[in-house]
Amino acid sequence: xSKKLFIKTWGCQMNVYDSARMADxxxxxxxxxxxxxxxxxxxxxxTCHIREKASEKVFSELGRLxxxxxxxxxxGDGRMIVxxxxxxxxxxxxxxxxxxxxxxxxxGPQTYHTLPEMVAKASRRAxxxxxxxxxxxxxxxxxxxxxxxxxxAAFLAVQEGCDKFCTFCVVPYTRGAEFSRTGAQILAEAxxxxxxxxxxxxxxxxxxNAWHGDGPDGATWGLGRLVRELAEIDxxxxxxxxxxxxxxxxxxxxxxxxxxxxxxxxxxxxVQAGSDRVLAAMNRKHTAxxxxxxxxxxxxxxxxxxxSGDFIVGFPGESDADFAETLxxxxxxxxxxAYSFKYSPRPGTPAALETAQVPEDVKDxxxxxLQQLLNAQQQAFNQSFVGQTxxxxxxxxxxxxxxxxxxxxxxxxxxxxxxxxxxxxxxEVRIDAAHPNSLAGTVATGEYTSSPTGQIGRNGTQTLxxxx
Ligand code: SAH
Ligand code: SF4
Ligand code: F3S
Numbered sequence: 001x002s003k004k005l006f007i008k009t010w011g012c013q014m015n016v017y018d019s020a021r022m023a024d025x026x027x028x029x030x031x032x033x034x035x036x037x038x039x040x041x042x043x044x045x046x047t048c049h050i051r052e053k054a055s056e057k058v059f060s061e062l063g064r065l066x067x068x069x070x071x072x073x074x075x076g077d078g079r080m081i082v083x084x085x086x087x088x089x090x091x092x093x094x095x096x097x098x099x100x101x102x103x104x105x106x107x108g109p110q111t112y113h114t115l116p117e118m119v120a121k122a123s124r125r126a127x128x129x130x131x132x133x134x135x136x137x138x139x140x141x142x143x144x145x146x147x148x149x150x151x152x153a154a155f156l157a158v159q160e161g162c163d164k165f166c167t168f169c170v171v172p173y174t175r176g177a178e179f180s181r182t183g184a185q186i187l188a189e190a191x192x193x194x195x196x197x198x199x200x201x202x203x204x205x206x207x208x209n210a211w212h213g214d215g216p217d218g219a220t221w222g223l224g225r226l227v228r229e230l231a232e233i234d235x236x237x238x239x240x241x242x243x244x245x246x247x248x249x250x251x252x253x254x255x256x257x258x259x260x261x262x263x264x265x266x267x268x269x270x271v272q273a274g275s276d277r278v279l280a281a282m283n284r285k286h287t288a289x290x291x292x293x294x295x296x297x298x299x300x301x302x303x304x305x306x307x308s309g310d311f312i313v314g315f316p317g318e319s320d321a322d323f324a325e326t327l328x329x330x331x332x333x334x335x336x337x338a339y340s341f342k343y344s345p346r347p348g349t350p351a352a353l354e355t356a357q358v359p360e361d362v363k364d365x366x367x368x369x370l371q372q373l374l375n376a377q378q379q380a381f382n383q384s385f386v387g388q389t390x391x392x393x394x395x396x397x398x399x400x401x402x403x404x405x406x407x408x409x410x411x412x413x414x415x416x417x418x419x420x421x422x423x424x425x426x427x428e429v430r431i432d433a434a435h436p437n438s439l440a441g442t443v444a445t446g447e448y449t450s451s452p453t454g455q456i457g458r459n460g461t462q463t464l465x466x467x468x
Pocket of ligand 2: 245
């Protein structure tokens, strides 16, 4: 009999990927994903521990689930298994069990391949099942193949964990040590995705460019080599990778940007701060000029490459002069898009123990100044596309009838009126308007650059009007 599974996901793309794989693990047990927690047989909260706000959400959500669990039991509709997964589970598993004893299962990011056993255990007895070990085996060796269709644009985890230990960050503790999947495993998964209709693959890792592995040819591959091998897969039209660390940006990967047409000209390369003093205190192991030089080399290889970044303001000890260096770096580099955050002290990380914490109002002011600059850069970047024609991979049907949504090479959301038949295709779209978070365009007649079979497709029957 089919059972209802509701998964709520916070945090990074790796968590989104993990949630999809949890559903794959539970499918043989009869669990089918549903869109709301009411009446579900199992609810998983896949959590994020990166900043205080992200963590707090778990406990407020759990309060709500407890009520739903009681309602289901009182209605004689069976038991709702409540599980907490992800990075909060890893970091605060015992606290969750103590504070919310109605939680049935708590498990970290490296143990979800054992979900069937955990569910069986939880069904047999009262009390919480806690599994936050870092097992010696890799979950990737035990996960079932992903369910057939993962969508036109799919994630593929190639690397996980982090050995960098930036002093502000919980990831090395919640995800564990750096681990790379084998080239053979990744290529097999990529081929299955493409056979299921995927046209764009985003290779995921907490430090994705630290990926290395033994290739099927016996040689040690780096990410550049992996990208070249993936580019050989027929029907795979776009490749991306995220998130990269500046220190792992090697020559071969930079060359791949020049040589592999499927590799998109858009790179998320966080720098966090522009002051060398702050970068050293963050243990980033590179200077602001090191970063500038990497960007120069990338742009020499791929002149139309655009960058995205992450920034932290108000790191302990950050002075006005330090912050001015961040603004200067942003001005020098020029970002198409970026995420910026106020520093959030995290339990167990070295920076949280620093006495020179920056006052909240100073953090607020710096964040506002930085975001103003970044937003202006993003708007200018988006505006520069108006009147241009860009290849868009349509990956979703829009909310309004007759409209498709897709992504430009630069990850901009583009919407245009288009026939459903263009779903999964890369289509030339003329950009008519730039909005803060999306572009609106018109399908350029007869200029489809590809079709699902990789041949040049041509429609040529209609010119479709742009919509917002
Ligand atoms: N592995 C990636 C990203 C990790 S987390 C990297 O090395 O860049 C994503 C982003 O969250 C980070 O890039 C950082 O900007 C932000 N972040 C991490 N810890 C934080 C903290 N304690 N306070 C505020 N922002 C934080
Ligand atoms: Fe966190 Fe730094 Fe590792 Fe990124 S490189 S995951 S910011 S410790
Ligand atoms: Fe959050 Fe864990 Fe990702 S802390 S950002 S879900 S690695």
